[in-house]
Amino acid sequence: MKNGMKKTAAVVMAAMLMGTGAVVPAAENMGIFSQTAIVAEAASVGKVTGLKSKTLSNSEIQLNWSKVKGASGYTVYMRKNGKYNKLGDCKGTSYTVKKLPNATRENFKVRAYKTVKGKKVYGKYSANWNTATNPQACKGLKVSSVGTDSVKLSWTKIGCTNYRIYQNIKGEWKEIGKTTGTSYTVKKLAPATKYQFKIRACKQDDKKTNNNHYGKYSGVVTATTKKSDKITQADIDAMKAELTAYSRNKAEYIKEHYTEFWKYGIDYNTLEEYFVMLENKLVPDESSYDAVYAIPYTQKGLADTIALYKRKLDYLYETRGDVYYVVYIEDCPNGHLVNSNPCWATYFLY
Structure with a gap:
């Protein structure tokens, strides 16, 4: 009768302690006092917290968590087909999961245990932790x-x-x-x-x-990237500036005779002053010109196009004494026959 009462009391105590979340192994013919001791030990196994991970590669994930006081070890679980399956046990607070598929998401849980009389007594599961393996290196770029x-x-x-x-x-x-x-x-x-x-x-x-x-x-x-076949305003401005400077240097007639223009009621203190007047005032619509030369923009780019113009200027200044200045560059005017479009026209003033 006394033994029956003790067994009843142990079962009641076990039931109460199991309500705390501890997992209690079967008695397996153990004495009532041993069973009570195991139940008591189970109640003291803490829940694993702080579960985190570090992805080591495209096939390995390292799990880490906080130490549970008094734990003998830890068991790691991974979810598969909706169920958490045991991966293995470890004594420390780190576990590396290996041979995983690359670029896959995985879910893990960990719980601590104590070993009592050769049996594992578990605490509660940790919160689940979601992470993933790295993808493989990209190929074929x-x-x-x-x-x-x-x-x-x-x-x-x-x-x-x-x-x-x-x-x-x-x-x-x-x-x-x-x-x-x-x-x-x-x-x-x-x-x-x-x-x-x-x-x-x-x-x-x-x-x-x-x-x-x-x-x-x-x-x-x-x-x-490919060279652009579009002529921008910046291209036109750059070309005009460079060819104007080049033409200035070749305009020997102006350099020799600009001081004589006072005879015509035009007086300039410097050659630079006279050049500015030409650039600002003498445009084809406002002055006389004897030729318009159209040279297309080449596919080799702005520098090559400018080089073509310079060669043309060199020839004209060497062969014609009355042409002394190039002052205006614009899109090819209507009526000029050129082999490609767009192009620029150069006006030679006299």
Whole structure:
């Protein structure tokens, strides 16, 4: 009768302590006092807290958590098919999960245990922890097409959430965009300019967090944008300034005779003053000119076009004594026959 009462009391105590979350092993023919001791030990196993992780590679994740006082060890679990399955035991507060697929999200839990009379007595599970492995390195990055102001990149598909695109800007790699596809067009680039790009894959832990895991960078690709066939106002201004200066230097007639213009009621203190007058006042609509030469803008660019004009100026100044100054450059006027468009016309004043 006394033994029956003791067993009843032990069962009641066990039931009360199990309500605290401790897991109690079966008695397995143990004495009532041993069973009571195990139940008491179970109640003192704390819950694991502070579970975090560090992704080591595209196949390994290291879990870390806070130490539970008095624990003999810890058991690590990973969810699969909706159920948490045991991965293994460890004595410390760190465990590395290996041989995982790359770019996959995983969920983990950990709980502490005490070893009592050769049996493991567990505390409560930790909160679950969601993390992911890194993607593999991106492969197959290439330049698909090049425009005057854009470069299209493409690469081989791998498992990841998205791809991040990087550009070398003044010696520093900066992220310039992202995409879920396997191509990306970089826009708003300058014509005839060399650029460098690389990419890497990104895997997010889940859709609600911004905790990202990255694969290794791809190789670097280089692309040079095409030369623009458009003539801008800046091109025209630069050409006019350079050819005007070049023409000034060749205008020997003006240099020799500008001081004689006082006979015509025109007086200038310096040669520079007279040149300014020509540039500001003597345009084709307001003065006489005896020739208009149209030379097309070449595909080799502004510098090559200017060189063509200079060769023409050299010839004209050497063969004609009455032509002394080039003062005006503009888009080719209507009626001038040229082989390509657009072009510029040069007026020779006399």
